[in-house]
Amino acid sequence: MFIAATHKPKMAISACLLGELVRYNGGHKESRLCSQTLGDYFEFVTICPEVAIGLGTPREPIRLIGDPDAPRAVGTVNRANDVTERLTAYGQQVAEELTDICGYILMQQSPSCGLHRVKVYQENGRPSEPKGTGIFAAEFIARHPDLPVEEAGRLNDPVLRENFLSRVFAYADWQQVLQAGLTRKGLIDYHSRYKYLLMATHPAQYKSLGRLLGNLRQHDLETLAQDYFSQLMQALKSCATRGTHSNVLQHISGYLKQWLSAEEKQEMQSLISQYRQGVVPLVVPLTLLKHHFRMHPDHYINQQVYLQPHPENLSLRNAL
Incomplete structure (x- = not known):
C-alpha cells in the first residue's frame, strides 16, 4: 500500500510548465496537471536550461540541426549563435547537483528539454526522421539512466x-x-x-x-x-x-x-x-x-x- 513520505519528494520540472515566463517569446506553457494537481504531492525544482546559460527572455529561438544522433543547437536566425556546448555543460552540472529528485517532467518538442521527437532540421530546411532529443535533456538523462523522466504532453495519456x-x-x-x-x-x-x-x-x-x-x-x-x-x-x-x-x-x-x-x-x-x-x-x-x-x-x-x-x-x- 502507498505510504506517504515524511516530506514531499523532490521532482524536477521545466520551469515553463509551472507558468514561469521563461520561453523564447516571454511566455509560458503552464500544465495544470503539474501546477494544480501534482504540486500538492511534490516539491518542484524548476529548471530552464536556456535561461540558465544566459539566453535572455524574450530571445531568438534556437533549433536543432544536423545529425539527429548528434545535433547542434543554433539560433533560428543567426546560426553562428551555437549554444550546444553550453547546454551540454549545464546538463552535466544539473545532473551532478540534482541527486535527491525522484523524477523529472520535461517540456516536449524543446530543442533543450524535449525527450522524444524533437525536430532536427537539415540543410534543405526540413526536419529529419527519426527526430531527436533536446541537448540538455540528453546530457542529463545519460547521467541518471534509472530516473523516471517524461514529457508533459505525454502525461495527458x-x-x-x-x-x-x-x-x-x-x-x-x-x-x-x-x-x-x-x-x-x-x-x-x-x-x-x-x-x-x-x-x-x-x-x-x-x-x-x-x-x-x-x-x-x-x-x-x-x-x-x-x-x-x-x-x-x-x-x-x-x-x-x-x-x-x-x-x-x-x-x-x-x-x-x-x-x-x-x-x-x-x-x-x-x-x-x-x-x-x-x-x-x-x-x-x-x-x-x-x-x-x-x-x-x-x-x-x-x-x-x-x-x-x-x-x-x-x-x-x-x-x-
Whole structure:
C-alpha cells in the first residue's frame, strides 16, 4: 500500500510548465496537471536550461540541426549563435547537483528539454526522421539512466501518466530505503512489496530479479542493490495491460478464498472479467478487493504497493 513520505519528494520540472515566463517569446506553457494537481504531492525544482546559460527572455529561438544522433543547437536566425556546448555543460552540472529528485517532467518538442521527437532540421530546411532529443535533456538523462523522466504532453495519456507516477513513487521509496541504511533485509522487503506491481508490468522480470536476490550473500550488497534497482526501474517502464492487471487481480483475490462466500467470489470474478473486457475501469475491482482485505486483513497483501502505488486522491486508476 502507498505510504506517504515524511516530506514531499523532490521532482524536477521545466520551469515553463509551472507558468514561469521563461520561453523564447516571454511566455509560458503552464500544465495544470503539474501546477494544480501534482504540486500538492511534490516539491518542484524548476529548471530552464536556456535561461540558465544566459539566453535572455524574450530571445531568438534556437533549433536543432544536423545529425539527429548528434545535433547542434543554433539560433533560428543567426546560426553562428551555437549554444550546444553550453547546454551540454549545464546538463552535466544539473545532473551532478540534482541527486535527491525522484523524477523529472520535461517540456516536449524543446530543442533543450524535449525527450522524444524533437525536430532536427537539415540543410534543405526540413526536419529529419527519426527526430531527436533536446541537448540538455540528453546530457542529463545519460547521467541518471534509472530516473523516471517524461514529457508533459505525454502525461495527458492516462496509461502513461499512471505508469510514470508509479515509477516516481517507487524511486522515492527506494531513496528512503537507502537513507535508512541499505541492508539485505531492507532490499528483500522492498522487492517483496513490489511483487504484484512487477507482475502487472513485466512478469518475467519479477522472476529474474528474484533469482538475482537469491544470490544476495555471494555479492557485494551495494553493487547488487544498484544492479537490482536499475533492472527494476527498466521493468517498470513497461505499461501494464488489462490482461496483466487481470492476472494480478486473480492472484491477489486468491488470498481471500477461505473468507468469501460463493456469492462474494462470483461478484469478484465478475468484476475482474468486466475489467478485462473494458466494461469497467481498474478502480472498480480494486475497490472491492480493498474492501474485502479491510474485512479480512492479510499482512503480506497489505504490504503490496500494487494496491496503491500512488496517493489515492490522484485517482490515476479511474481512467485505466
